[in-house]
Amino acid sequence: MTRFLQTRTGTWTGFAAAALVLFGLAPLVLSGFRLGLLAQFLCYAIVAVGIGLAWGRGGMLTLGQGVFFGMGAYLMAMHLKMADAAFEGGPGAVPDFMMLAGIREVPAYWAPFASPAFTIAAILVLPTAFAVLLGFAVFKRRVKGAYFAILSQALAGAFAILLIGQQSLGGFNGLSRFRYFFGFTLADPVNQQMLYFIAAAVLLAVVAIALQLRRSRYGELLVAVRDAEERVRFLGYDAANVKVVAYAVAALFASVAGAVFVPIVGIISPASIGIVPSIMFILGVAIGGRASLIGPVVGALAVAWAQTALSEQFPSAWTYAQGLLFIVVIALLPGGIASIAAVAKRSRTQPVTVEAAA
Amino acid sequence: MSVLTCKQIEVDFDGFRAVAGVDLSLALGEVHFLIGPNGAGKTTLVDAITGLVKYSGSVVKDGVELRGRKVHHIARAGIGRTFQTAAVFENLTVAQNLDIAAGAGRSAWSLLRRRRHLPEGVVDTMDRIGLAAHADTPAGILAHGQKQWLEIGMLLVGDADVLLLDEPIAGMGPDERETTGRLLHDIAADRAVAVVEHDMDFMRAFASRVTVLHAGAVLASGSVEQVAGDARVQEVYLGTTEKETADAATA
Numbered sequence: 001m002t003r004f005l006q007t008r009t010g011t012w013t014g015f016a017a018a019a020l021v022l023f024g025l026a027p028l029v030l031s032g033f034r035l036g037l038l039a040q041f042l043c044y045a046i047v048a049v050g051i052g053l054a055w056g057r058g059g060m061l062t063l064g065q066g067v068f069f070g071m072g073a074y075l076m077a078m079h080l081k082m083a084d085a086a087f088e089g090g091p092g093a094v095p096d097f098m099m100l101a102g103i104r105e106v107p108a109y110w111a112p113f114a115s116p117a118f119t120i121a122a123i124l125v126l127p128t129a130f131a132v133l134l135g136f137a138v139f140k141r142r143v144k145g146a147y148f149a150i151l152s153q154a155l156a157g158a159f160a161i162l163l164i165g166q167q168s169l170g171g172f173n174g175l176s177r178f179r180y181f182f183g184f185t186l187a188d189p190v191n192q193q194m195l196y197f198i199a200a201a202v203l204l205a206v207v208a209i210a211l212q213l214r215r216s217r218y219g220e221l222l223v224a225v226r227d228a229e230e231r232v233r234f235l236g237y238d239a240a241n242v243k244v245v246a247y248a249v250a251a252l253f254a255s256v257a258g259a260v261f262v263p264i265v266g267i268i269s270p271a272s273i274g275i276v277p278s279i280m281f282i283l284g285v286a287i288g289g290r291a292s293l294i295g296p297v298v299g300a301l302a303v304a305w306a307q308t309a310l311s312e313q314f315p316s317a318w319t320y321a322q323g324l325l326f327i328v329v330i331a332l333l334p335g336g337i338a339s340i341a342a343v344a345k346r347s348r349t350q351p352v353t354v355e356a357a358a
Numbered sequence: 359m360s361v362l363t364c365k366q367i368e369v370d371f372d373g374f375r376a377v378a379g380v381d382l383s384l385a386l387g388e389v390h391f392l393i394g395p396n397g398a399g400k401t402t403l404v405d406a407i408t409g410l411v412k413y414s415g416s417v418v419k420d421g422v423e424l425r426g427r428k429v430h431h432i433a434r435a436g437i438g439r440t441f442q443t444a445a446v447f448e449n450l451t452v453a454q455n456l457d458i459a460a461g462a463g464r465s466a467w468s469l470l471r472r473r474r475h476l477p478e479g480v481v482d483t484m485d486r487i488g489l490a491a492h493a494d495t496p497a498g499i500l501a502h503g504q505k506q507w508l509e510i511g512m513l514l515v516g517d518a519d520v521l522l523l524d525e526p527i528a529g530m531g532p533d534e535r536e537t538t539g540r541l542l543h544d545i546a547a548d549r550a551v552a553v554v555e556h557d558m559d560f561m562r563a564f565a566s567r568v569t570v571l572h573a574g575a576v577l578a579s580g581s582v583e584q585v586a587g588d589a590r591v592q593e594v595y596l597g598t599t600e601k602e603t604a605d606a607a608t609a
Binding site for chain 2: 212213215216217218220221223224227228230231232233234235236237238239
């Protein structure tokens with residue numbers, strides 16, 4: 001099965017099956033509300049694919065992906081607020097929440113986000129550029145392992161605190177109550193379904209990019225850096241550059257996920273990008289299997305779904321279930337859900353060899 | 359002809375002088391053994407040349423001073439090394455290991471694409487190090503000796519012309535030693551090879567030149583006979599047991 005998926009035909013079959021489920025089956029069987037939830041989970045899965053690349057293949061425990069997710073989300077939210085204001089009050093109108101906060105003029109850094117093209121470019125470029133700068137600063141100094149993880153997590157915490165203090169970005173409440181998405185009314189169920197399709201298409205694209213990176217020579221080099229960074233240096237490579245690329249790609253994925261998340265969920269606030277959400281991203285990847293391609297996607301979807309389902313039934317139980325799930329996976333299944341097949345195969349063949357030996 | 363010239367290398371670890379003013383010259387076509395008791399500074403010298411530890415003095419290769427350069431720049435300048443414990447990429451196959459070693463100068467574009475076929479150099483090297491049948495074997499499950507050969511192979515495909523090998527036959531059986539020794543002479547035809555080694559029999563059988571280090575300084579340098587005949591060498595190193603001294607004299 002896994003061998004078949006590694007062939008060219010297998011890859012296309014896999015993508016076709018995923019597309020069939022996401023674009024055909026899911027809208028058919030799920031209610032509008034559930035489809036909206038799935039769209040939200042798909043955004044988490046997009047972040048997870050990036051973490052799978054940086055952490056699973058590159059060995060960088062990115063505990064602060066909320067930073068890049070948040071950047072993409074806030075950039076998109078700023079555009080939506082500007083567009084809403086322009087729609088109701090004409091060009092240059094001040095977004096509603098600013099009026100309430102007593103801000104009478106659009107701040108200079110908000111103005112360019114009236115342009116959809118500028119916003120999309122910013123979502124693609126700004127977080128990636130930030131990740132490249134940060135990556136160079138960190139990896140050139142050979143900061144790695146737990147130190148890198150703590151640094152990323154602290155960054156996520158600091159970013160959330162910074163945002164809480166910004167009244168012109170909605171402060172603690174964040175940005176919400178969006179009415180239009182590039183001219184489409186967000187209240188319309190047809191447009192909500194369109195947003196789901198966008199999230200699904202982005203997920204497939206992101207998985208395709210990750211697949212290409214894994215199979216390329218770069219993918220082999222990244223694994224080499226993960227396993228023996230010093231050795232790679234002695235072969236004439238600058239290992240820091242190799243890591244920066246994976247880190248920046250993961251940041252780009254997270255940013256795009258954040259940008260798609262905002263119109264789907266209708267709110268972005270510091271609470272959804274700080275330390276706790278950043279750990280949630282990691283949790284899904286760990287449970288799904290960080291080193292595999294599809295593991296992070298499956299894990300992210302499973303954790304998000306379990307959280308929703310359990311919270312609906314037993315509001316306080318989720319935290320415990322989450323902790324339990326994490327412990328079980330770390331202790332019994334270090335390779336995550338993706339390794340179940342391999343583990344089962346091993347346990348099936350082992351008794352045979354024991355018998356043969358006896 | 360000398361490819362790599364080290365002058366007055368000094369390495370100081372917080373007041374402890376691990377290497378205290380070593381001159382070393384490596385020539386094409388020679389298998390140059392660095393021997394000496396534990397703590398003599400052999401590995402530290404290799405670390406200094408490859409940029410892993412800071413030092414004073416000078417290392418010149420092809421007329422270019424290498425002191426102060428970064429590890430990967432020194433590697434690109436054609437100096438390759440192996441480690442005491444075989445450092446191969448265990449999760450990658452033999453072919454992938456060699457392909458990475460061959461590709462330090464690859465463009466971003468070729469890195470982002472899938473490898474369609476193995477470069478010629480990689481195929482040739484797999485033959486040379488006797489691992490052609492293991493191209494798709496993960497390096498992690500190779501035998502110990504095969505890992506050491508793979509490591510040497512990784513230097514060969516990378517176009518290094520100065521090879522610094524840290525105990526390449528550690529843990530090998532007699533047959534593997536013999537094969538490795540012949541491999542060293544084979545690859546030294548158009549390269550300079552330096553070998554850090556403890557094994558005296560191996561040294562006598564395969565050294566073109568020997569430098570003896572003791573307490574961070576060069577004690578003697580020359581052919582096997584010259585070094586073995588040196589009274590001070592016998593005293594501090596070969597003379598540790600009488601049998602070895604006798605062996606050395608007759609070798």
